[in-house]
Amino acid sequence: MIGVEYSIAAYALGLGLMLGYGLRVWWRLRGALRRANERAGGSTGESQGEADSDVRRAEPASASRAR
């Protein structure tokens, strides 16, 4: 059927770009959360949940400084 390869290529390229970018952002978010965790004085071996709560503690202070 005419156009099948082109249609598949269009979807694969478009979705590949979006999902690839999503993975890249997820990777950077992971790094940023780890740094926030270290900044708040936690050890690098603790769970993601603990790291997240450290970010929550660290963020308001930095947000007020930004203003």
Next chain:
Amino acid sequence: MGGTRRIAVAGYWVLSLAALAGAAWLAAYYAPVDADMGVIQKVFYFHLPAALCMFGACGLVFVAGVGYLWQREGWWDDLSHASARVAVLLSSVVLLTGMIWGKQAWGTWWTWSPRLTFSLVLWLLYVAYLVLRASIGSEQKRAVVCAVYGIVAFLDVPLVYLSTKLMPDIHPESIELERPMWVTLGAWMAAVTLLSAGLVAARYRVARLERAHEEWALRTGMGGPA
């Protein structure tokens, strides 16, 4: 991010990917093959929602620019940055899917029609926004320049939208769809909107965390740039 919020974020991404899988199934098996254009018409289900979400991302850059100039708060600048990145991503998707469609429909990858030209200009404008951001060292100066630039760059959005209405253009102004085609288009609209909004939100959070880290590094003299 507490436990409940983590579950909500994970649920959001599961929902987005499920919506994407459902939309892909609809495009492949439910939507009929167009009698005139054949299978290549199905690219439209992805192309149009990506274009509309691209307009939305450009609109967010505009709103964030106005917000920053009004309130001078860093989170507006971070929102502008996150939205501009997703605008570049979506406009790349729009250009690439459009080119592939054009190769089948028109027999050429590219033609300098008003809609295509303004779309390419839009992509260049937001790529230039990111280059501009990276080239300014001072945080406040960067935020002001990018806010003004984001507001001005948005002027191209109505040009892209109106180009087929106001000027003779090879690009179709509208396409007649049967009911299953509308259903498929709606499903793709939902999936691409969820995915795009999630990407803006995630990138915004990265920008907030990196800003906090840079401020901490400046204050304490510890750590490198994020």
